[in-house]
Amino acid sequence: MRVSVIGTGYLGAVHAAGMAELGFDVIGIDVDAAKVEALSAGHAPFYEPGLEELLARHVGPGGRLRFTTDFAEARGAEVHFLCIGTPQASDSDAADLTFVEAAVRSLAEHLVDQETLVVGKSTVPVGTAARMQDLLTSIAGAGVELAWNPEFLREGFAVEDTLRPDRLVLGVTSDRAEALLRTVYAATIEAGTPVVVSDFATAELVKVSANAFLATKISFINAMSEVCDLAGADVGVLADAIGFDERIGRKFLNAGLGFGGGCLPKDIRAFRARATELGAGETFNFLDEVDRINVARRARVVTLAEELLGDLAGRRIAVLGASFKPKSDDVRDSPALDVASRLVAAGADVRIFDPVAGGTGKRAFPDLTFVSSIDEAAEDAEAVLHLTEWPEFREIDPAVLAKVVATANVIDARNCLDRDAWRAAGWTYRGLGVQ
Template structure:
């Protein structure tokens, strides 16, 4: 099949590369000529494991190409995927859909035959109706089907998620679109991926509902972590205790500094805006958003308490900046408000991240960035573990202690066992864990040997 992909951001590039790997002829469109030039040379604008290899292989095979012209991509295509960004508007958090509607107009002007237009961007319910109206108004008489096909990709494992999805959701209003998408996804379905076919509006709501539910799990376990700290519990053990219930599940029950990234903050706010439009209160989602916003402030307070109550004139080393490991994405990363809060409190910030420094410079000022975690922590009063990169998970704790001014660690991801960290001489503040180590219980004394039946009877009677 010939596929046009409009937009080469995170969703568009992953989709384009993976569709090409499945054997389709894919042309990706981006209005940024510099980005297109880099992609033609096999240079990805995003960091994602296996991306460079797939780019090179499919470009060399002639299955994948890039252009700035929508007409070149859409002419003769079987499918056109809209994969442009839908960032939240500053004034109200509502998704900005101008790029989606602009892509719809470009597709309408460029199409030369029957076409299935698929919205893969995350959009509010009813956007498919608007896109179909734009295309029919721009190109009267066009034979076009508009479908919804939300993405469920996790940054850092997006290519694997695309090729081995836990589900594929398509929202259609006609049989033609359904059959076209079923044919496209046949290789993945044959490998075991479930395909859910629904109406377009249900599909549009599905992505928002999924992300809101996962965000709710994160906010819930973070609030349980706060309770554990006050009550003397351990949130890691609590999470195991409830996560083994298959009705709950262990995923997204890791306490931390709050959720971030390009999806959860944007999608929860967008879902709330949609609910307000329809006059439906979503109290649980409202509470999730409020709890996550408050979390950012609480994490700065935790660092200040670990430092003795004030961070004025102290050097704080932050290890990990991106919102999660294996990505360079800094969008809504919890590290940003944490660092800004600490700077306002008078701290000097040094920061390390394996992939996120370039993007971090766009969000943070007056930060001393480092390419090495130990140089970042040199002479620091407090080290904050912010993102669970492998490089942060495998620190040489003895070396880290030696280079620091004061061996104080704030582990906001509960990466290290408290006993291990304390063994290397650190004062530790974790998330939802007791401030003092668990006392070592003495081994029970071995029972006295039983020498007679009378003793056995006495035990039974007792």
């Protein structure tokens, strides 16, 4: 079977490579010529473990995977996957669907009078799929059918999540569309992945509701960490204890600096905006508080630095971490770089090290200072801030690092360093909600 993937950003590039790995002939299409050139040479335009290995295996002479800027090359594919970004609108919290609609129009012009299936994977406001089906029909005719198959990729694990997802959601309006998608995902289904078949609206709501729930869980435990700070309790032990309740579970109960990235924050805001449009805005007022709690964690870390150092003007501070999470070079809405920017605004001399995201960080934040090693960041520092939980940072020998810094103060904003070991090495250790 031949498939096309429209959009080769984070979602589309991984999905295209994953489809090739599953045995399909794949054409990836994007309007960004530089991105297409990089992918055609087997280079991922972003860091994602395992992706370049898939590109090396399937791009090139005799390979199953090609990339182009020409939408006409989508003709002849039996299935077309829409993997288009839906950023937050510039003037509101709503999702900007400009790029999705433009991609659908460009694709539809080359599908006139064909019988084919277009499959949306983007995270969109509920009601979008029905509008896109009408748009496809108006341009290409009744033979082009739409389905919605939301993605659930985790950055850092996207290849695994594509090849072995924890569930498949098929939003369809006909038996034909369901049967074709079951054919596409036959190997995945045979391996035991659960399948949920639904209407368009339900499929569109699955991703945003999952993200809203996870964000709420994270902000809840972070709110509890503030109480633990005031009461002298330990939020880690608290999370362990309540996590044994099977109704709650332990996952996503790690208190710390909070969530960021290009998906979770903008998705919950877009969901809240769409709920308001539908007349359910008051019901979801709590998501505003979830968002507020999350952003407030960043200010809390700056406050901890002030408690340790006093006036931050002129203070040298090491920041460990730039990406919003480990195993990624994504710095969109990075809590680490938000904190770094706040420290710089307060007059601090901040040096940042990240094992992978230094380049993307420097491009996105040219006024911040990025260095090439932990020691370079920590040299003569009066405080070390651990802001992204890379394994390299957990493996630091605190006794060795103590010889590099000016003053042995550490703020563990991810609560995953061995605080007993750091204190034993002479460090003043501060975490969030831990004693």
